[in-house]
Amino acid sequence: MQYYLRKTTILSGLLFLILLCFCEFCVADNNVACSQLRLAFYEDGALFYRNAKGEFLGIDKDVVDELQRRTACSFRTSVDSRVRIWAQIRQGTLDLSVSGIATKEREKFTRFIPYFSTHNFAILRKNLPPESQSAEGFLAYSQLRVGVVKGFQHGETYEAWLAQMRSQGRVEEVGDFETVIRLFRAHRIDAMLALPTGMLPLQAPELREQFVIKDWVPTETVNFSLVISKANVSDELAVLFEKTIADMRKDGCIEAILHKHLGPDLMTNVHNVN
Structure with a gap:
């Protein structure tokens, strides 16, 4: 079936206000040491991009900012290509990345915590x-x-x-x-x-x-996940991130972020992970 792009409307702004995820009571009670974790973004459409002023914005940036706010963890961020990011995680020189897609090979050295799904x-x-x-x-x-x-x-x-x-x-x-x-x-x-x-x-x-x-393969969805190095990140910290992402999905935060950067039309084929 052919899929057509439609112009986004003013409803995207209204929906974002309704779904806005910022809330003081969502901050986690965190006793896990998690400072200066190395996290890499990659530029790709609404996931992570520069605006006209050269500032970085995007779905992944907002997810990481909210994850940092809720856990009180700190991240030392960089921007790189997908290929180099996966090489660094495998080599143990990078702790985290974003919007990763799980494969059997990658699961040998990384954990995946999904936060939205869509398809190609x-x-x-x-x-x-x-x-x-x-x-x-x-x-x-x-x-x-x-x-x-x-x-x-x-x-x-x-x-x-x-x-x-x-x-x-x-x-x-x-x-x-x-x-x-x-x-x-x-x-x-x-x-x-x-x-x-x-x-x-x-x-x-x-x-x-x-x-x-x-839409050649409408039923084959792909999960986009927080990527966590098994070698560098403790099980305790991984569990904290998993719980925090789950809370962000349940309280509407992830959906709000998606609406903010995509608008209601493109959101038709992007879904919160239940």
Whole structure:
């Protein structure tokens, strides 16, 4: 089924005020030592981005700020690529990250505490032949190429499809979604895989009429989680973070943060984790 972007409305601001999560009684009673924990963000759409003033904003920043406020833990933050973040966690030089997607391999050295879920969409060039606009049809057109962010996990079905595309040399893998969009604009790729959290740049006037959005795998959701190093973070502290994130989900804080950065239209396909 085709998915269309719609303009957000003033309701997003009203919903955010209604769902606003700040509350003094939500601060945890924390006796666990947790100062100067090393935490890395990565830039990606509404998850973490710069505004016109160069200030960092986003879903992940608000989640970390609220986690810090509720636990009284302190974080030493940095910004890096997904690939380097995972390498640092594996090597033990990083304690935490955000919006991580669990795999069996990653679960060997990290814990995952989910705070929202969504799923990927296929963004296709609008003038592609109709018969090429399904996953199977796109695969059958050998001249068509797709762009993805290196190191990102798209879910079992999409990863199986990408494996077939990679075997034919038809996948462009780059460091961030902004570069994927540039490749699309330059007609070097014909499709990209994107999450609702990354779709805000696609609403630029010069891009809106160039693509269609296809929901190829509507039932395969992906959890986005706080990522915790098993080697560096104690079980006691991990439990504290898990309880705090659970409280943020239950009291509406996570939903408020999502509404703030996405608005009600994109929120249609982004969900709090129950």
